[in-house]
Amino acid sequence: MSEPYSIPVVVTLQGVEDFFNEIFLATKYQRWRQLYAKDAELFAAVHRLATCCYDAFQGFRIDKESGELTEIERKVLNEANSFARKFSLKRRMFSDATDLAIYGDKLYTYGFESAKGVFALNDVPIFNTIVVENKEQIETVETAYVIRDAKFYVTNPDGKSDEERGIIPVGKILHIDLNKSNQLVQDVRMRWTYGIWSIPPTQSLELMLLWKWNTIRNDMLWRHRNLPRQQHKLDLTTFAPDKYPGTFPEQIAAAKQAAKQHMEDYAKTIIQPSDKPLEADQGYVTDKNTEIVVIEPSKGAYTAADPVVDRANQAIALATGISQTFTGAGERTFAGVYITSEFMMKEAVRITDQISSKYLELVKKHLTEKFRNYPNEINSLDVRIRVFLEKDLAERIRQAAIMREMSSFTTTEIRETVGYDPLTKEQEAQLPLPLIRRSETLREITTDELKRRSAPSETSPLPKYPGEGEPK
Numbered sequence: 001m002s003e004p005y006s007i008p009v010v011v012t013l014q015g016v017e018d019f020f021n022e023i024f025l026a027t028k029y030q031r032w033r034q035l036y037a038k039d040a041e042l043f044a045a046v047h048r049l050a051t052c053c054y055d056a057f058q059g060f061r062i063d064k065e066s067g068e069l070t071e072i073e074r075k076v077l078n079e080a081n082s083f084a085r086k087f088s089l090k091r092r093m094f095s096d097a098t099d100l101a102i103y104g105d106k107l108y109t110y111g112f113e114s115a116k117g118v119f120a121l122n123d124v125p126i127f128n129t130i131v132v133e134n135k136e137q138i139e140t141v142e143t144a145y146v147i148r149d150a151k152f153y154v155t156n157p158d159g160k161s162d163e164e165r166g167i168i169p170v171g172k173i174l175h176i177d178l179n180k181s182n183q184l185v186q187d188v189r190m191r192w193t194y195g196i197w198s199i200p201p202t203q204s205l206e207l208m209l210l211w212k213w214n215t216i217r218n219d220m221l222w223r224h225r226n227l228p229r230q231q232h233k234l235d236l237t238t239f240a241p242d243k244y245p246g247t248f249p250e251q252i253a254a255a256k257q258a259a260k261q262h263m264e265d266y267a268k269t270i271i272q273p274s275d276k277p278l279e280a281d282q283g284y285v286t287d288k289n290t291e292i293v294v295i296e297p298s299k300g301a302y303t304a305a306d307p308v309v310d311r312a313n314q315a316i317a318l319a320t321g322i323s324q325t326f327t328g329a330g331e332r333t334f335a336g337v338y339i340t341s342e343f344m345m346k347e348a349v350r351i352t353d354q355i356s357s358k359y360l361e362l363v364k365k366h367l368t369e370k371f372r373n374y375p376n377e378i379n380s381l382d383v384r385i386r387v388f389l390e391k392d393l394a395e396r397i398r399q400a401a402i403m404r405e406m407s408s409f410t411t412t413e414i415r416e417t418v419g420y421d422p423l424t425k426e427q428e429a430q431l432p433l434p435l436i437r438r439s440e441t442l443r444e445i446t447t448d449e450l451k452r453r454s455a456p457s458e459t460s461p462l463p464k465y466p467g468e469g470e471p472k
Contacts, residue, residue: 049348060077075371077381093355105178117367118366132147133147134152225291228294
């Protein structure tokens with residue numbers, strides 16, 4: 001910075017100015033990461049979205065209408081879930097959803113061997129990574145040509161050798177994207193690509209967030225500078241030039257030097273006698289000729305920063321799909337929470353499906369090496385995604401009860417409404433008998449009027465089950 005600021009302004013202003021100095025020297029991915037790390041509203045929105053994706057991903061399942069799983073299907077499912085635990089796919093879902101919201105893409109490189117399957121899964125830094133169709137394109141910076149067919153990923157294009165450049169064939173890359181189809185996007189070297197990279201929410205927010213932070217910086221400077229100041233008026237008549245020897249110019253120079261030294265000594269001994277400034281309730285000890293006055297700030301026009309900051313925060317909610325209600329800045333009415341939570345979960349499910357579909361591709365490739373002779377069982381593997389929040393579970397159960405009463409849905413469809421797999425024969429045998437032996441009416445199911453009976457009523461005997469009461 002050009003000049004030092006007093007505490008506590010120095011910490012905040014230094015941080016903001018360092019942020020601006022760094023952000024314009026970085027790649028677009030590094031800029032977006034800085035915006036995410038510095039802006040609390042954006043951080044909260046992305047964090048909430050990633051948390052919902054983490055909660056939505058429930059592992060793998062066998063897509064089967066009904067019936068018990070076969071022995072091979074059980075083995076396929078167990079191996080898939082073991083793969084998920086080994087590579088912490090649940091934990092990766094949170095970080096991958098975060099990266100998609102910030103960068104639009106997430107890259108992994110994986111190790112694969114025949115008969116062994118996938119044995120390693122490692123992150124690939126995206127900050128300087130480019131995609132080329134051939135190795136000759138690594139050193140070119142041709143902006144007119146559009147790269148369409150990804151053959152190699154290069155993590156360090158400025159390297160001298162292939163090893164330093166970190167060249168990875170496309171077959172060893174797991175590329176998770178947010179929306180790369182039909183997108184014309186510039187890479188970190190400002191070269192055009194088509195259908196390779198995605199456009200994240202942070203790209204549309206970049207200018208708005210820079211405006212927001214520049215407004216915050218100006219507001220800090222204004223509030224810091226536009227404060228009442230003390231002026232200490234010292235009596236300098238004792239430093240008249242005629243009291244010093246020499247020629248007239250020498251007398252003036254000597255008088256100025258003496259007066260300057262006097263003011264410096266005064267400042268060190270009276271205004272700030274040590275490294276710690278005087279507190280507001282501490283007074284000064286001066287001679288009777290010293291006058292201390294307070295200079296009020298000039299009444300200039302000031303535009304408050306709040307409208308600009310609020311507008312930027314609203315833009316964050318629009319771009320990420322996370323209402324300000326969930327970041328702590330919006331109104332929290334019941335209707336607002338209900339409607340926005342429904343939309344937030346739909347957005348989280350969409351991103352979860354986008355990420356988990358790539359997980360599924362990798363898992364199936366791994367299972368193909370383990371179960372070569374069972375392609376149908378491998379293809380039946382699917383991802384389990386929970387499409388509702390915990391608060392909506394009771395409503396889901398109520399919907400399932402209505403579906404059962406309508407007699408138009410299978411047991412499997414009813415269970416899927418609540419997020420459960422089809423029943424196996426063992427589970428069917430363990431199902432408890434209903435608490436009451438009659439058909440509940442739709443009105444009773446959808447309200448709180450369903451009464452639990454401890455014994456049959458004498459006035460309205462219940463019908464017997466077939467075979468009940470017959471001699472065994």
